[in-house]
Amino acid sequence: MDAITALHTRKAAPRLIEPAPAKEQLELIYKAALRAPDHAMLRPWRYLVISGAARNKLGELFVAALEPETEEKKNKLLMAPLRAPMIIIAVSTITEHPKIPAIEQVASTAAAIQNMSLAIHALGYASIWRTGAVAFDDKVKLGLGLKTSDEIVGLLYLGTASVEDRPVPELDIDDYFEEWS
């Protein structure tokens, strides 16, 4: 798939099934992340790749951290990581820097997530970028082996899209772009 087609046709897939990308394809996806723009080359990213039984452990961590009050909420958290065969948790490891604020380091990680989602799409797979309470919870961060100063910018769920695609939303260019002079 050429780059422009990939950019114009990528869409989030909420329901993902096996197969996930194979090892060689994952390397291409990871390399796409490593080409994210990065002010001052701080390399402010780190990625945790979770698949198989580790997804159950992740669900248990979500429950232990968020302490849901109802059985329904507990089950939802337990099942959340099983919505895809693989999850890449993209983390911004924020470095104190005189010229590069944290927001730029998070922006670099966001760009890396989008690079990965485009690579995933170009290879014939699908993904969805999620966050939610689990992404902002200090106990989740510590349970993942992160520092509380780290930012979880996204959980990228990936695999094969399980339902027939919805159409790509068509936005009007003129609603968002204007000449400024």
Ligand SMILES: Cc1cc2nc3c(=O)[nH]c(=O)nc-3n(C[C@H](O)[C@H](O)[C@H](O)COP(=O)(O)O)c2cc1C
């Ligand atoms: C930072 C960020 C966090 C997001 N978190 C969630 C989320 O927790 N749950 C969700 O359903 N979609 C979330 N989304 C939106 C989806 O990834 C997706 O963009 C949305 O469903 C629209 O689909 P599209 O990307 O095909 O336009 C998030 C997007 C961003 C950029």
